[in-house]
Amino acid sequence: MIPRRPQAIISRSSGDLTSAEAAVARLEVALGSCGSHDALYLIAWADSKLADLSPGETLAVSLGDAGSEELVWSGEVTRVEQATDGVVIEGLAPTAQLSHSWKSETYLSQSIADIVSDLASTIDTDEVKCDMALDTFTVDDRRSVWAHLRELARLADAELSCSAEGGVRFVPVRTGGSDLTLRYGAEVIGWQVGPALVGSSSGMAPLRSASESGQEKWHWWIREPSASGSAEGPLRVVGAFSTRDAADALEQALSDRAKRQGVRGSIKAVGQPEARPGILLAVDDLPGGDPGALRVLAVTHHMDGQSGFTSTIEVEGTGEGAIG
Numbered sequence: 001m002i003p004r005r006p007q008a009i010i011s012r013s014s015g016d017l018t019s020a021e022a023a024v025a026r027l028e029v030a031l032g033s034c035g036s037h038d039a040l041y042l043i044a045w046a047d048s049k050l051a052d053l054s055p056g057e058t059l060a061v062s063l064g065d066a067g068s069e070e071l072v073w074s075g076e077v078t079r080v081e082q083a084t085d086g087v088v089i090e091g092l093a094p095t096a097q098l099s100h101s102w103k104s105e106t107y108l109s110q111s112i113a114d115i116v117s118d119l120a121s122t123i124d125t126d127e128v129k130c131d132m133a134l135d136t137f138t139v140d141d142r143r144s145v146w147a148h149l150r151e152l153a154r155l156a157d158a159e160l161s162c163s164a165e166g167g168v169r170f171v172p173v174r175t176g177g178s179d180l181t182l183r184y185g186a187e188v189i190g191w192q193v194g195p196a197l198v199g200s201s202s203g204m205a206p207l208r209s210a211s212e213s214g215q216e217k218w219h220w221w222i223r224e225p226s227a228s229g230s231a232e233g234p235l236r237v238v239g240a241f242s243t244r245d246a247a248d249a250l251e252q253a254l255s256d257r258a259k260r261q262g263v264r265g266s267i268k269a270v271g272q273p274e275a276r277p278g279i280l281l282a283v284d285d286l287p288g289g290d291p292g293a294l295r296v297l298a299v300t301h302h303m304d305g306q307s308g309f310t311s312t313i314e315v316e317g318t319g320e321g322a323i324g
Contacts, residue, residue, distance in 0.1 A: 006271055006309035009069050010042075010050065011060040019303065023048040025086060026304040029061055029073045031161075031277055035150050036298070038093035038162050040073055043086050051087045053080050059091055063273045063301055063309060070273040072301060074166035094123045094166040098149065102141035109135060112156050116170045119145050126167030130156045132249065157253030159278045171278070173256075175318070178282035178293055182269050188283060193265030193291045193315065256319055263291055263317030271309030275299045281315060293318045 008019035008027055019027065023045035030039045040061060044050050053059075057077045062069035079090040101122060107115050112130040115137055120128075132155070139148050153160035153170065161169045182188050267283060275281070281294045294315040303309045 004270075004308075005066040006064065006303065007066045007069065008303055009062040011062070012050075012053070012057065017049055022050050024050075024303075027061070027302070029063070029301040031073070031299045031301075032297075035160070037096040037099065038073055038075065040075060040089070040091035042089040042091075043083075044089065045086050046082070048087055050089060051082075053077050053089055055079060063271060063303065071164045072273050072276075074164060093162045095146065095162045095168060097123055098146040098168075099144050101145040102143075103139050103145055103148075104141050105139045107134065107137045107139070109133065110137070112152055112158075113170070116149060116152060116168075119149055120168045120170075124165070124167040126163035126165065126169045128168070128170045129172065130158055130170065132156050155250060157250075157257055161277050164276070169278070173260075174278055174280055174295070176280070179279040180272065180275060181282045181284060182267065182272070184283060184285040184287065187269045187272065188267060188286075189270060189310070190268035191265070191283070191286060193263065193267065193283075193286070193294070195262060196264040259319030260295060260316045262319070263294070263315075265291070265315055267294075267313045267315060269311050269313065271301065271303070272299075272311040272313070273301070275311050275313055280318065281313065291317070293320060 008022075008024060010017045010019070010022050010024070024042060025045060026041075026043040028041040030036075030041075032038065040059065042050070055077050058075070059077060060071060060074040062071045064070050073091075073093065075091045075093040076096075077089060077091045078096075079088070081088040098120060103119065105118075107118075111133045113128050115134070116128050116130070117125065119139065134155075137152075139145075149160055149168075149170070152158070157173060159169065159171050159173055163169055184191070267281070269275075275296060277296050277298055279296050281296055283291065283294065295318050296313055297316055298314040300312045301309070302312070
């Protein structure tokens with residue numbers, strides 16, 4: 001077997017540096033979804049060629065075996081600190097800019113995809129896809145643009161994340177076959193996965209009138225909106241929906257989310273640069289049972305001189321299977 005020689009490539013405006021050339025002592029890339037911004041944490045020796053970085057500069061990080069590194073993170077340097085025995089560099093993906101952006105707007109009868117594209121128009125977009133439409137959605141400057149995007153992701157049960165190139169991704173939760181397969185005793189070096197107790201999902205009702213005779217007729221608001229009765233939890237009335245069909249779609253999405261949360265855990269593996277939030281993962285030959293297909297929630301890539309390159313992958317179920 002050819003020994004693995006993992007390394008990082010740090011790309012800045014002046015050129016690329018390998019982890020050895022940049023005198024990197026420790027590197028960590030944290031990739032999340034639905035609320036967190038992808039982050040970089042890097043420690044280099046005091047005389048590193050990265051020591052002259054300044055906040056605001058752009059960086060990109062690729063990880064993998066020497067000669068086959070894959071891009072895992074792109075973003076902006078947010079902090080550079082001189083420490084006792086080196087320099088500490090931190091960075092965030094471009095989505096962080098949306099946490100410092102505010103907007104006031106009312107969207108009428110538009111798809112969630114169009115609303116997301118407009119809200120995120122100040123940064124690059126990788127993929128935005130959602131068929132659900134809203135009767136009305138109001139954005140105000142009491143909350144950041146990113147907070148409103150997170151709310152839309154909850155309404156649509158969508159994946160809100162960032163691509164390796166730094167573009168916003170807002171896509172349906174992935175279904176189907178696994179994108180990545182790991183083997184216990186080979187790539188997998190540690191694991192903790194099992195069933196979890198979850199609460200009841202909410203019932204949904206539209207904010208609508210008692211009359212459905214069209215906009216030419218008089219209406220009055222329903223005092224006690226009725227839900228479909230499929231959920232056991234509390235009833236929520238969502239102002240963005242004025243039809244029963246839309247509320248039913250959201251109720252089903254929340255039910256699916258609860259099923260996915262019935263399996264939770266983490267997998268630690270030999271470095272997997274292709275692992276990203278949102279993909280589906282299969283793990284073969286786990287002792288104690290087959291967890292079924294797993295959905296990746298977050299990934300932390302770690303590289304240092306002691307452990308080499310490892311990836312810790314936070315997972316949940318897909319709602320289609322669990323440890324038996």
